[in-house]
Amino acid sequence: MTAGRPTAMSGFPELLPAERLVEQHVVDLLRRTFELHGFAPVETRAVEPLETLLSKGETSKEVYVLRRLQADPARPDADAGIGLHFDLTVPFARYVLEFAGKLDFPFRRYQIQKVWRGERPQEGRYREFTQADIDIVGRGELAFHHDVEVARVMAEAMAALPVPPVRLQVNNRKLIQGFYAGVGAPDVDAVMRVVDKLGKVPEETVRRMLADEAGLDDEQASLCLRLAGIRSADASFVDRVRELGVTSDLLEEGMAELAAVLEGCATVSGERVRVEADLRIARGLDYYTGTVFETVMEGLEHLGSICSGGRYDALADDGRTTYPGVGISLGVSRMLVPLLHSGRVRADRPVPSAVLVALVDEPSRGDADAVAQRLRARGIPSEVAAAPQRFGKQIRYAERRGIPYVWFPGPDPATGEVKDIRSGEQVPARADTWSPPEADLRPTISATEERVP
Protein backbone atom coordinates (compact mmCIF):
# COMPACT_ATOMS: atom_id res chain seq x y z
CA MET A 1 0.00 0.00 0.00
CA THR A 2 1.45 3.27 -1.10
CA ALA A 3 -0.11 6.60 -0.38
CA GLY A 4 2.50 8.58 -2.27
CA ARG A 5 5.33 10.50 -0.70
CA PRO A 6 4.47 12.42 2.43
CA THR A 7 4.71 16.15 2.08
CA ALA A 8 5.89 18.86 4.45
CA MET A 9 3.54 20.27 7.06
CA SER A 10 3.33 23.99 6.87
CA GLY A 11 5.07 25.70 9.76
CA PHE A 12 6.67 22.55 11.16
CA PRO A 13 10.19 22.72 9.75
CA GLU A 14 12.37 19.61 9.77
CA LEU A 15 16.11 19.69 9.36
CA LEU A 16 18.50 17.45 7.49
CA PRO A 17 21.30 15.85 9.53
CA ALA A 18 23.92 18.45 8.57
CA GLU A 19 21.49 21.19 9.62
CA ARG A 20 20.54 19.46 12.84
CA LEU A 21 24.23 19.23 13.71
CA VAL A 22 24.41 23.00 13.45
CA GLU A 23 21.34 23.43 15.62
CA GLN A 24 22.71 21.07 18.27
CA HIS A 25 26.00 22.93 18.23
CA VAL A 26 24.22 26.23 18.75
CA VAL A 27 22.17 24.82 21.62
CA ASP A 28 25.37 23.44 23.18
CA LEU A 29 27.02 26.85 22.96
CA LEU A 30 24.02 28.58 24.51
CA ARG A 31 23.88 26.05 27.32
CA ARG A 32 27.54 26.47 28.05
CA THR A 33 27.28 30.25 28.33
CA PHE A 34 24.14 30.13 30.44
CA GLU A 35 25.68 27.61 32.82
CA LEU A 36 28.92 29.60 33.00
CA HIS A 37 26.78 32.35 34.48
CA GLY A 38 25.13 30.02 36.93
CA PHE A 39 21.73 29.68 35.31
CA ALA A 40 20.06 26.40 36.30
CA PRO A 41 18.41 24.12 33.76
CA VAL A 42 14.64 23.81 33.76
CA GLU A 43 12.29 21.97 31.47
CA THR A 44 8.57 22.38 31.80
CA ARG A 45 5.92 20.07 30.42
CA ALA A 46 4.65 20.85 26.92
CA VAL A 47 1.13 21.66 28.11
CA GLU A 48 -0.50 24.14 30.45
CA PRO A 49 -4.08 24.63 31.51
CA LEU A 50 -5.79 26.98 29.10
CA GLU A 51 -6.50 29.38 31.92
CA THR A 52 -2.75 29.71 32.48
CA LEU A 53 -2.05 30.19 28.79
CA LEU A 54 -4.79 32.73 28.32
CA SER A 55 -4.07 34.79 31.41
CA LYS A 56 -1.59 37.00 29.56
CA GLY A 57 -2.15 38.77 26.30
CA GLU A 58 -4.63 38.00 23.57
CA THR A 59 -2.80 35.05 22.10
CA SER A 60 -5.80 32.76 22.43
CA LYS A 61 -6.13 32.28 18.70
CA GLU A 62 -2.62 30.90 18.53
CA VAL A 63 -2.97 28.25 21.20
CA TYR A 64 -3.08 24.64 20.07
CA VAL A 65 -5.59 22.81 22.22
CA LEU A 66 -4.86 19.23 23.21
CA ARG A 67 -7.61 16.67 23.13
CA ARG A 68 -7.90 12.89 23.13
CA LEU A 69 -9.27 11.39 19.95
CA GLN A 70 -11.80 9.46 21.98
CA ALA A 71 -12.64 11.32 25.11
CA ASP A 72 -14.28 9.42 27.94
CA PRO A 73 -18.02 9.64 27.28
CA ALA A 74 -18.69 9.42 30.99
CA ARG A 75 -16.48 12.43 31.70
CA PRO A 76 -16.47 14.55 28.57
CA ASP A 77 -14.50 17.30 30.24
CA ALA A 78 -11.72 15.14 31.62
CA ASP A 79 -9.35 15.95 28.75
CA ALA A 80 -10.53 19.43 28.06
CA GLY A 81 -8.81 22.61 29.00
CA ILE A 82 -5.15 22.07 28.21
CA GLY A 83 -3.06 23.44 25.39
CA LEU A 84 0.52 23.46 24.10
CA HIS A 85 2.57 26.32 25.49
CA PHE A 86 3.24 29.17 23.04
CA ASP A 87 6.27 30.55 24.88
CA LEU A 88 8.48 29.62 27.83
CA THR A 89 7.80 32.63 30.02
CA VAL A 90 4.21 31.85 30.93
CA PRO A 91 4.97 28.20 31.83
CA PHE A 92 7.95 29.38 33.83
CA ALA A 93 5.80 31.83 35.78
CA ARG A 94 3.48 28.95 36.63
CA TYR A 95 6.47 26.76 37.55
CA VAL A 96 7.82 29.41 39.90
CA LEU A 97 4.50 29.66 41.72
CA GLU A 98 4.15 25.89 41.91
CA PHE A 99 7.65 25.21 43.22
CA ALA A 100 8.24 28.47 45.08
CA GLY A 101 8.82 26.55 48.30
CA LYS A 102 11.63 24.52 46.77
CA LEU A 103 13.42 27.25 44.86
CA ASP A 104 15.93 29.78 46.13
CA PHE A 105 15.44 33.41 45.17
CA PRO A 106 16.54 35.25 43.22
CA PHE A 107 16.13 32.21 40.97
CA ARG A 108 17.98 32.13 37.69
CA ARG A 109 17.18 29.53 35.09
CA TYR A 110 17.64 28.76 31.41
CA GLN A 111 15.16 26.79 29.37
CA ILE A 112 15.57 25.59 25.78
CA GLN A 113 12.46 23.96 24.38
CA LYS A 114 9.98 23.73 21.55
CA VAL A 115 6.94 25.98 21.61
CA TRP A 116 3.86 26.05 19.36
CA ARG A 117 1.82 28.85 17.85
CA GLY A 118 -0.99 28.51 15.36
CA GLU A 119 0.18 31.32 13.08
CA ARG A 120 0.46 31.70 9.35
CA PRO A 121 4.02 30.57 8.61
CA GLN A 122 6.61 32.32 6.51
CA GLU A 123 10.38 32.56 6.56
CA GLY A 124 11.59 32.73 10.15
CA ARG A 125 8.09 32.28 11.45
CA TYR A 126 6.88 28.81 12.32
CA ARG A 127 4.16 26.95 14.18
CA GLU A 128 6.64 24.72 15.98
CA PHE A 129 9.95 26.25 16.93
CA THR A 130 12.71 26.27 19.53
CA GLN A 131 13.29 29.07 22.00
CA ALA A 132 16.14 29.57 24.44
CA ASP A 133 15.17 31.64 27.46
CA ILE A 134 16.99 32.97 30.46
CA ASP A 135 15.11 34.59 33.31
CA ILE A 136 15.84 35.77 36.81
CA VAL A 137 12.94 35.92 39.23
CA GLY A 138 12.84 37.39 42.72
CA ARG A 139 10.40 36.92 45.57
CA GLY A 140 8.71 40.19 46.41
CA GLU A 141 11.44 42.22 44.76
CA LEU A 142 14.24 41.90 42.28
CA ALA A 143 17.20 44.26 42.15
CA PHE A 144 17.63 46.25 38.96
CA HIS A 145 21.15 45.03 38.32
CA HIS A 146 19.64 41.76 37.10
CA ASP A 147 18.29 43.65 34.09
CA VAL A 148 21.88 44.39 33.22
CA GLU A 149 22.87 40.82 33.90
CA VAL A 150 20.44 39.10 31.54
CA ALA A 151 21.44 41.50 28.79
CA ARG A 152 25.11 40.76 29.37
CA VAL A 153 24.62 37.00 29.45
CA MET A 154 22.53 36.90 26.28
CA ALA A 155 24.92 39.25 24.50
CA GLU A 156 27.81 37.01 25.47
CA ALA A 157 25.90 33.92 24.36
CA MET A 158 25.01 35.40 20.97
CA ALA A 159 28.56 36.61 20.42
CA ALA A 160 29.73 32.99 20.52
CA LEU A 161 27.31 31.76 17.86
CA PRO A 162 28.18 31.13 14.18
CA VAL A 163 25.71 33.72 12.95
CA PRO A 164 25.96 37.20 11.42
CA PRO A 165 26.59 40.14 13.78
CA VAL A 166 23.55 41.19 15.77
CA ARG A 167 22.28 44.43 17.27
CA LEU A 168 20.79 44.10 20.74
CA GLN A 169 18.49 47.09 20.98
CA VAL A 170 17.47 48.21 24.42
CA ASN A 171 14.83 50.61 25.62
CA ASN A 172 12.88 51.23 28.79
CA ARG A 173 9.14 51.40 29.23
CA LYS A 174 9.45 53.87 32.09
CA LEU A 175 11.45 56.16 29.84
CA ILE A 176 8.98 56.28 26.98
CA GLN A 177 5.87 56.22 29.14
CA GLY A 178 7.32 58.98 31.31
CA PHE A 179 8.14 60.97 28.20
CA TYR A 180 4.74 60.51 26.59
CA ALA A 181 3.04 61.46 29.86
CA GLY A 182 5.42 64.41 30.11
CA VAL A 183 4.35 65.78 26.72
CA GLY A 184 0.73 65.48 27.85
CA ALA A 185 -0.39 62.47 25.82
CA PRO A 186 -3.93 61.50 26.80
CA ASP A 187 -3.35 57.81 26.09
CA VAL A 188 0.23 56.72 26.69
CA ASP A 189 -0.34 53.13 25.53
CA ALA A 190 -1.85 54.32 22.26
CA VAL A 191 1.26 56.41 21.57
CA MET A 192 3.41 53.37 22.25
CA ARG A 193 1.42 51.22 19.83
CA VAL A 194 1.62 53.80 17.08
CA VAL A 195 5.30 54.59 17.54
CA ASP A 196 5.95 50.85 17.23
CA LYS A 197 4.84 51.13 13.58
CA LEU A 198 7.90 53.19 12.70
CA GLY A 199 9.97 51.32 10.18
CA LYS A 200 6.92 49.62 8.72
CA VAL A 201 4.99 52.67 7.64
CA PRO A 202 6.29 56.09 6.60
CA GLU A 203 6.99 58.60 9.34
CA GLU A 204 4.31 60.92 8.00
CA THR A 205 1.75 58.14 8.36
CA VAL A 206 2.85 57.59 11.93
CA ARG A 207 2.55 61.30 12.57
CA ARG A 208 -1.00 61.25 11.30
CA MET A 209 -1.82 58.16 13.37
CA LEU A 210 -0.42 59.89 16.45
CA ALA A 211 -3.00 62.60 15.85
CA ASP A 212 -5.92 60.36 14.89
CA GLU A 213 -5.41 57.39 17.18
CA ALA A 214 -3.42 58.79 20.09
CA GLY A 215 -4.89 62.29 20.22
CA LEU A 216 -1.62 64.21 19.99
CA ASP A 217 -1.25 67.69 18.56
CA ASP A 218 1.50 68.54 16.08
CA GLU A 219 4.01 69.59 18.67
CA GLN A 220 3.41 66.55 20.85
CA ALA A 221 3.68 64.23 17.87
CA SER A 222 6.93 65.85 16.79
CA LEU A 223 8.44 65.39 20.21
CA CYS A 224 7.46 61.72 20.30
CA LEU A 225 8.90 61.14 16.84
CA ARG A 226 12.11 62.90 17.77
CA LEU A 227 12.39 60.69 20.85
CA ALA A 228 11.83 57.60 18.73
CA GLY A 229 14.67 58.66 16.45
CA ILE A 230 17.26 58.59 19.21
CA ARG A 231 19.85 55.82 19.20
CA SER A 232 23.20 55.54 20.85
CA ALA A 233 25.75 52.93 21.73
CA ASP A 234 26.41 54.58 25.09
CA ALA A 235 24.67 56.80 27.66
CA SER A 236 24.82 59.81 25.37
CA PHE A 237 21.13 59.34 24.54
CA VAL A 238 20.38 60.98 27.90
CA ASP A 239 21.60 64.37 26.73
CA ARG A 240 19.63 64.09 23.51
CA VAL A 241 16.45 63.29 25.42
CA ARG A 242 17.06 66.27 27.72
CA GLU A 243 17.38 68.52 24.67
CA LEU A 244 13.73 67.80 23.95
CA GLY A 245 12.82 69.62 27.15
CA VAL A 246 10.35 67.09 28.51
CA THR A 247 10.56 66.22 32.19
CA SER A 248 9.02 63.67 34.51
CA ASP A 249 10.20 61.51 37.37
CA LEU A 250 9.37 58.33 35.48
CA LEU A 251 11.36 59.54 32.49
CA GLU A 252 14.37 60.21 34.71
CA GLU A 253 14.11 56.77 36.28
CA GLY A 254 13.86 55.10 32.89
CA MET A 255 16.84 57.02 31.51
CA ALA A 256 18.95 56.06 34.52
CA GLU A 257 18.05 52.40 34.08
CA LEU A 258 18.70 52.39 30.36
CA ALA A 259 22.02 54.12 30.86
CA ALA A 260 22.95 51.51 33.44
CA VAL A 261 22.17 48.66 31.04
CA LEU A 262 24.35 50.21 28.34
CA GLU A 263 27.21 50.90 30.71
CA GLY A 264 26.96 47.39 32.11
CA CYS A 265 27.09 45.88 28.63
CA ALA A 266 29.99 48.02 27.45
CA THR A 267 32.48 45.20 27.93
CA VAL A 268 30.45 42.62 25.98
CA SER A 269 29.42 44.98 23.21
CA GLY A 270 31.62 44.61 20.16
CA GLU A 271 31.86 43.38 16.60
CA ARG A 272 29.65 40.34 17.04
CA VAL A 273 27.01 41.92 19.24
CA ARG A 274 26.37 45.63 19.34
CA VAL A 275 24.36 46.72 22.34
CA GLU A 276 22.62 50.03 21.74
CA ALA A 277 19.86 52.19 23.09
CA ASP A 278 17.02 52.49 20.58
CA LEU A 279 14.21 54.63 21.90
CA ARG A 280 11.81 53.37 19.28
CA ILE A 281 11.56 49.86 20.76
CA ALA A 282 8.30 49.35 22.65
CA ARG A 283 7.37 45.63 22.41
CA GLY A 284 3.85 44.46 21.94
CA LEU A 285 3.36 42.47 25.12
CA ASP A 286 1.79 44.48 27.85
CA TYR A 287 3.43 42.85 30.86
CA TYR A 288 6.77 44.59 30.42
CA THR A 289 7.34 47.33 32.96
CA GLY A 290 10.89 48.58 32.48
CA THR A 291 13.79 47.40 30.39
CA VAL A 292 12.82 45.96 27.00
CA PHE A 293 14.99 44.19 24.43
CA GLU A 294 14.84 43.43 20.74
CA THR A 295 17.54 41.95 18.55
CA VAL A 296 18.07 41.85 14.81
CA MET A 297 20.73 40.17 12.70
CA GLU A 298 22.59 42.61 10.49
CA GLY A 299 21.57 42.17 6.88
CA LEU A 300 18.58 40.08 7.97
CA GLU A 301 16.47 42.77 9.56
CA HIS A 302 13.46 41.56 7.55
CA LEU A 303 13.24 38.52 9.83
CA GLY A 304 12.29 40.80 12.69
CA SER A 305 13.51 40.34 16.22
CA ILE A 306 15.30 37.09 16.92
CA CYS A 307 15.81 37.72 20.61
CA SER A 308 13.69 39.83 22.86
CA GLY A 309 12.38 40.21 26.35
CA GLY A 310 12.43 42.57 29.25
CA ARG A 311 11.48 43.37 32.78
CA TYR A 312 8.12 42.26 34.11
CA ASP A 313 7.23 43.26 37.64
CA ALA A 314 4.06 41.24 38.06
CA LEU A 315 3.96 38.27 35.72
CA ALA A 316 3.73 35.74 38.55
CA ASP A 317 1.53 36.35 41.54
CA ASP A 318 -0.05 33.79 43.88
CA GLY A 319 -2.24 36.35 45.57
CA ARG A 320 0.07 36.68 48.52
CA THR A 321 3.46 37.24 46.96
CA THR A 322 4.49 38.86 43.71
CA TYR A 323 7.47 37.48 41.82
CA PRO A 324 9.05 40.13 39.62
CA GLY A 325 11.37 38.97 36.89
CA VAL A 326 13.52 39.92 33.97
CA GLY A 327 14.26 37.68 31.06
CA ILE A 328 15.22 37.42 27.45
CA SER A 329 14.28 34.87 24.87
CA LEU A 330 16.27 33.81 21.81
CA GLY A 331 14.35 32.39 18.87
CA VAL A 332 16.70 29.56 17.90
CA SER A 333 14.57 28.46 14.94
CA ARG A 334 13.86 31.96 13.69
CA MET A 335 17.55 32.78 13.81
CA LEU A 336 18.89 29.51 12.43
CA VAL A 337 16.48 28.03 9.89
CA PRO A 338 16.77 30.93 7.41
CA LEU A 339 20.56 30.90 7.82
CA LEU A 340 20.66 27.17 7.11
CA HIS A 341 18.37 27.40 4.10
CA SER A 342 20.37 30.23 2.57
CA GLY A 343 23.66 28.44 3.24
CA ARG A 344 25.04 31.16 5.48
CA VAL A 345 25.78 28.59 8.18
CA ARG A 346 26.74 25.01 7.54
CA ALA A 347 28.37 21.90 8.89
CA ASP A 348 31.14 20.47 6.73
CA ARG A 349 29.70 16.94 6.96
CA PRO A 350 26.27 15.44 7.67
CA VAL A 351 27.59 12.63 9.90
CA PRO A 352 29.66 12.64 13.09
CA SER A 353 32.08 9.99 11.77
CA ALA A 354 35.69 11.08 11.51
CA VAL A 355 36.92 7.72 10.26
CA LEU A 356 35.55 5.13 7.87
CA VAL A 357 37.14 1.74 8.47
CA ALA A 358 37.38 0.04 5.09
CA LEU A 359 36.17 -3.52 4.75
CA VAL A 360 38.19 -6.14 2.84
CA ASP A 361 35.57 -8.88 2.87
CA GLU A 362 32.69 -10.00 5.07
CA PRO A 363 34.71 -12.57 7.05
CA SER A 364 37.01 -9.78 8.25
CA ARG A 365 34.19 -7.55 9.46
CA GLY A 366 35.04 -8.58 13.03
CA ASP A 367 38.56 -7.21 12.64
CA ALA A 368 37.23 -3.99 11.15
CA ASP A 369 34.82 -3.64 14.07
CA ALA A 370 37.74 -4.14 16.44
CA VAL A 371 39.67 -1.31 14.79
CA ALA A 372 36.66 1.01 15.00
CA GLN A 373 36.16 0.07 18.63
CA ARG A 374 39.77 0.97 19.48
CA LEU A 375 39.33 4.35 17.85
CA ARG A 376 36.00 4.96 19.59
CA ALA A 377 37.57 4.07 22.93
CA ARG A 378 39.68 7.20 22.50
CA GLY A 379 36.75 9.38 21.48
CA ILE A 380 37.17 9.16 17.71
CA PRO A 381 33.76 8.73 16.03
CA SER A 382 34.17 5.83 13.63
CA GLU A 383 32.06 3.62 11.41
CA VAL A 384 32.78 0.47 9.43
CA ALA A 385 32.07 0.38 5.71
CA ALA A 386 28.64 -0.96 4.83
CA ALA A 387 29.88 -3.44 2.25
CA PRO A 388 33.25 -4.84 1.06
CA GLN A 389 33.23 -2.94 -2.22
CA ARG A 390 36.28 -1.90 -4.17
CA PHE A 391 38.34 0.49 -2.09
CA GLY A 392 37.69 3.22 -4.63
CA LYS A 393 34.00 2.99 -3.84
CA GLN A 394 34.58 2.90 -0.12
CA ILE A 395 36.67 6.05 -0.40
CA ARG A 396 33.91 7.66 -2.39
CA TYR A 397 31.39 6.66 0.25
CA ALA A 398 33.51 8.56 2.78
CA GLU A 399 34.04 11.47 0.44
CA ARG A 400 30.33 11.98 -0.19
CA ARG A 401 29.71 12.10 3.52
CA GLY A 402 32.63 14.36 4.26
CA ILE A 403 34.29 11.73 6.45
CA PRO A 404 37.92 12.92 6.40
CA TYR A 405 39.76 9.63 7.04
CA VAL A 406 39.64 6.11 5.67
CA TRP A 407 41.34 3.35 7.61
CA PHE A 408 42.75 0.45 5.61
CA PRO A 409 43.19 -2.68 7.73
CA GLY A 410 46.59 -4.27 8.11
CA PRO A 411 47.40 -7.87 8.96
CA ASP A 412 45.92 -7.49 12.45
CA PRO A 413 43.35 -5.16 14.09
CA ALA A 414 46.08 -3.19 15.86
CA THR A 415 47.70 -1.77 12.75
CA GLY A 416 46.78 -0.46 9.36
CA GLU A 417 47.10 2.58 7.17
CA VAL A 418 45.06 5.73 7.46
CA LYS A 419 44.41 8.04 4.54
CA ASP A 420 43.41 11.67 4.70
CA ILE A 421 41.17 11.72 1.66
CA ARG A 422 41.39 15.50 1.32
CA SER A 423 45.15 15.51 0.80
CA GLY A 424 45.51 11.91 -0.36
CA GLU A 425 48.25 11.40 2.21
CA GLN A 426 48.33 7.84 3.58
CA VAL A 427 50.45 6.73 6.52
CA PRO A 428 50.91 3.57 8.63
CA ALA A 429 49.05 3.81 11.92
CA ARG A 430 48.24 1.93 15.10
CA ALA A 431 44.58 1.78 16.16
CA ASP A 432 45.52 2.33 19.80
CA THR A 433 47.55 5.48 19.28
CA TRP A 434 46.59 7.27 16.05
CA SER A 435 44.38 10.33 16.40
CA PRO A 436 43.18 12.85 13.87
CA PRO A 437 43.84 16.53 14.55
CA GLU A 438 41.37 17.94 17.09
CA ALA A 439 39.64 19.95 14.37
CA ASP A 440 38.67 16.79 12.48
CA LEU A 441 37.08 15.00 15.44
CA ARG A 442 33.66 16.56 14.95
CA PRO A 443 31.92 18.29 12.09
CA THR A 444 33.02 21.90 11.73
CA ILE A 445 30.28 24.48 11.87
CA SER A 446 31.08 27.64 9.99
CA ALA A 447 29.40 30.86 8.98
CA THR A 448 30.20 32.25 5.58
CA GLU A 449 31.23 35.87 5.66
CA GLU A 450 28.96 36.64 2.75
CA ARG A 451 27.65 40.16 2.96
CA VAL A 452 24.25 41.16 1.74
CA PRO A 453 24.50 43.94 -0.84
Place this chain on the structure above:
RNA sequence: GUGGGCGUAGCUCAGCUGGUAGAGCGCCUGGUUGUGGUCCAGGAGGUCGCGGGUUCAAGCCCCGUCGUUCACCCCA
Protein backbone atom coordinates in the same frame (compact mmCIF):
# COMPACT_ATOMS: atom_id res chain seq x y z
C1' G B 1 -7.12 34.85 10.28
C1' U B 2 -6.89 38.47 5.30
C1' G B 3 -4.69 39.38 0.46
C1' G B 4 -0.72 38.51 -3.49
C1' G B 5 3.61 35.65 -6.05
C1' C B 6 5.57 30.87 -7.00
C1' G B 7 5.38 24.97 -7.38
C1' U B 8 8.67 20.98 -14.06
C1' A B 9 14.48 15.15 -12.63
C1' G B 10 18.20 14.72 -6.27
C1' C B 11 19.72 20.44 -7.13
C1' U B 12 19.46 25.08 -10.29
C1' C B 13 16.29 25.99 -14.08
C1' A B 14 14.34 26.05 -19.70
C1' G B 15 9.71 24.60 -22.02
C1' C B 16 6.89 29.61 -27.84
C1' U B 17 -0.15 31.77 -29.43
C1' G B 18 -2.40 24.69 -25.44
C1' G B 19 -0.03 19.71 -29.78
C1' U B 20 1.39 14.13 -24.77
C1' A B 21 9.35 17.05 -21.30
C1' G B 22 14.64 19.18 -21.91
C1' A B 23 19.70 21.19 -20.22
C1' G B 24 23.64 21.77 -16.72
C1' C B 25 25.28 19.83 -12.27
C1' G B 26 24.68 15.49 -9.30
C1' C B 27 23.90 10.04 -9.26
C1' C B 28 24.92 4.79 -11.31
C1' U B 29 27.99 1.32 -14.56
C1' G B 30 32.39 0.41 -17.35
C1' G B 31 37.41 1.85 -19.05
C1' U B 32 40.78 1.19 -13.98
C1' U B 33 39.61 -7.02 -10.85
C1' G B 34 41.12 -3.28 -2.89
C1' U B 35 42.81 3.50 -3.46
C1' G B 36 38.32 8.29 -4.93
C1' G B 37 38.75 13.25 -7.29
C1' U B 38 40.54 14.35 -13.93
C1' C B 39 39.16 12.31 -18.64
C1' C B 40 36.28 9.03 -22.01
C1' A B 41 31.96 5.89 -23.08
C1' G B 42 27.30 4.30 -21.58
C1' G B 43 22.95 4.47 -18.21
C1' A B 44 19.08 5.29 -14.61
C1' G B 45 15.80 8.91 -12.97
C1' G B 46 9.74 13.09 -14.06
C1' U B 47 1.95 10.62 -11.34
C1' C B 48 4.95 18.42 -14.65
C1' G B 49 2.77 19.34 -6.00
C1' C B 50 -2.26 16.95 -5.58
C1' G B 51 -7.65 16.69 -7.12
C1' G B 52 -11.34 18.31 -10.31
C1' G B 53 -12.88 21.19 -14.80
C1' U B 54 -12.62 23.31 -20.04
C1' U B 55 -10.70 21.15 -24.75
C1' C B 56 -9.97 16.62 -30.15
C1' A B 57 -5.59 17.77 -27.10
C1' A B 58 -3.39 20.77 -20.68
C1' G B 59 3.27 21.52 -17.86
C1' C B 60 0.67 25.88 -20.15
C1' C B 61 -6.28 27.95 -19.33
C1' C B 62 -10.17 27.73 -14.93
C1' C B 63 -11.57 26.09 -9.77
C1' G B 64 -10.18 23.79 -5.30
C1' U B 65 -6.40 21.97 -2.19
C1' C B 66 -1.43 21.26 -0.14
C1' G B 67 3.46 23.33 0.03
C1' U B 68 6.51 27.68 -0.21
C1' U B 69 7.16 32.87 -0.07
C1' C B 70 5.71 38.25 0.55
C1' A B 71 2.56 41.97 2.87
C1' C B 72 -1.08 42.64 6.89
C1' C B 73 -1.81 40.71 11.82
C1' C B 74 1.19 39.14 15.52
C1' C B 75 5.62 38.04 17.26
C1' A B 76 10.81 34.14 18.37
